[in-house]
Each structure stands twice: as C-alpha cells, then as structure tokens.
Amino acid sequence: AQTVTQSQPEMSVQEAETVTLSCTYDTSESDYYLFWYKQPPSRQMILVIRQEAYKQQNATENRFSVNFQKAAKSFSLKISDSQLGDAAMYFCAYLTGTASKLTFGTGTRLQVTL
Amino acid sequence: NAGVTQTPKFRILKIGQSMTLQCTQDMNHNYMYWYRQDPGMGLKLIYYSVGAGITDKGEVPNGYNVSRSTTEDFPLRLELAAPSQTSVYFCASSGLAVSYEQYFGPGTRLTVT
Numbered sequence: 001a002q003t004v005t006q007s008q009p010e011m012s013v014q015e016a017e018t019v020t021l022s023c024t025y026d027t028s029e030s031d032y033y034l035f036w037y038k039q040p041p042s043r044q045m046i047l048v049i050r051q052e053a054y055k056q057q058n059a060t061e062n063r064f065s066v067n068f069q070k071a072a073k074s075f076s077l078k079i080s081d082s083q084l085g086d087a088a089m090y091f092c093a094y095l096t097g098t099a100s101k102l103t104f105g106t107g108t109r110l111q112v113t114l
Numbered sequence: 115n116a117g118v119t120q121t122p123k124f125r126i127l128k129i130g131q132s133m134t135l136q137c138t139q140d141m142n143h144n145y146m147y148w149y150r151q152d153p154g155m156g157l158k159l160i161y162y163s164v165g166a167g168i169t170d171k172g173e174v175p176n177g178y179n180v181s182r183s184t185t186e187d188f189p190l191r192l193e194l195a196a197p198s199q200t201s202v203y204f205c206a207s208s209g210l211a212v213s214y215e216q217y218f219g220p221g222t223r224l225t226v227t
Binding site: 004033035042043044045047050091093095099100101102103104105106107 | 145147149154155156157158159162164170172202204206208214215216218220221223
C-alpha cells in the first residue's frame with residue numbers, strides 16, 4: 001500500500017517570501033500522479049498543482065512549483081511571493097491508477113504573516 | 115455547472131441513530147468517492163465507485179454503506195452512529211481524463227453525541 005508523509009505539521013512564512021513544504025511517499029509503482037491540495041478555513045479542497053510521474057519536468061502553476069525527485073520519492077511544494085490568501089492546510093496526495101484512488105498525507109498548516 | 119454538491123452541511127446525531135449523506139455530481143463523471151477527515155488529519159477513503167452499480171471498500175469502510183444506482187448520485191449511509199464517526203465527510207468525483215483530478219464537494223460536518 002502507498003503511504004504519504006508530510007513531516008512538517010506547521011510552517012510560517014512572511015508575506016512576499018518563499019516557503020517550501022515537504023512530502024515523501026512510498027510506492028512500488030512506476031506510473032502514478034502526485035497532487036498538492038489546499039484546504040482554506042472554508043474546508044473546500046482546492047487543487048493547487050499536479051505532477052505526472054513519467055514527466056521529468058517539474059510542474060509549475062503561477063507562484064506554485066514542485067520539486068519532484070522520483071528516485072528519492074520526494075515531492076515538495078514551493079510557494080513564491082507568499083500572499084495572505086495562501087494561508088491554509090496543504091495536503092500532498094498520491095494517486096494510483098487503480099480506480100484513481102487518492103492517498104493523502106496528514107497535512108501542513110501554513111501561516112502567512114505580515 | 116454546480117460540480118459536486120453534498121447535503122446536509124452540518125448534522126448532529128445521537129448514538130445509535132442512522133442517516134444518509136447525499137452526494138450528487140453533474141459532470142457525468144464515472145468515478146465517485148467518499149472520504150472522511152478527522153481533526154488535524156488528512157482525508158481517508160471510505161468507499162468508492164467506478165460506475166453505476168459498482169462499489170468497493172476503501173481504507174476505512176466499517177460502519178458505512180454506499181450504493182450507486184445512477185451516475186450522478188452516490189449516497190453514504192451511516193448505520194448505528196458511533197462517536198468515532200464524528201468527522202467531516204467529503205464526496206468527490208473524477209472523470210476518465212488524463213489529469214485524473216478529483217473534484218470535491220464542500221463537505222458535511224457530522225457530530226455524534
């Protein structure tokens with residue numbers, strides 16, 4: 001079974017600065033997807049970014065980018081130019097092709113300070 | 115386009131009561147899922163469905179039942195509610211697309227006392 005580990009329960013960043021959230025996973029599969037989801041206080045799960053394991057190029061979405069290290073099974077999220085609206089819980093998730101099921105990490109709570 | 119809708123948003127149950135959490139999606143997605151999120155934790159898969167008439171257990175299925183009679187609806191049934199089922203429940207759906215993105219409903223906060 002796949003496992004996803006987020007070792008940082010909480011992180012803090014100043015507005016306009018850069019922060020990196022860590023995620024590692026364990027799998028024996030070679031083809032899979034990885035995701036970062038954002039959960040603000042509203043509880044809504046919002047997709048931030050996705051990465052296909054077969055792609056070597058790191059995914060980027062505006063201020064959000066990932067550092068995907070397949071051999072190390074590491075998938076970190078970098079948020080540049082942090083904004084107050086980035087404050088939320090961030091979940092790393094692994095998707096297996098069998099019925100496209102997601103396995104989530106325990107989350108990292110990100111605080112953004114002035 | 116409403117996406118994934120869930121009802122109710124909040125519910126308080128007494129121990130031993132039963133209830134059904136409703137989930138509907140209007141995106142014609144084949145795959146649907148139920149997750150629970152305990153305080154300070156990630157989401158855990160309860161049940162999933164790959165199409166009408168087909169359901170299967172996820173990681174934490176005990177105490178729950180599901181059915182999938184139509185593509186749009188995927189209700190979750192709680193029988194004999196227990197305090198351990200106090201949680202936030204999310205329904206999600208996914209199409210057979212390359213991105214495999216799951217679209218989540220707004221969640222139902224359930225308290226069992």
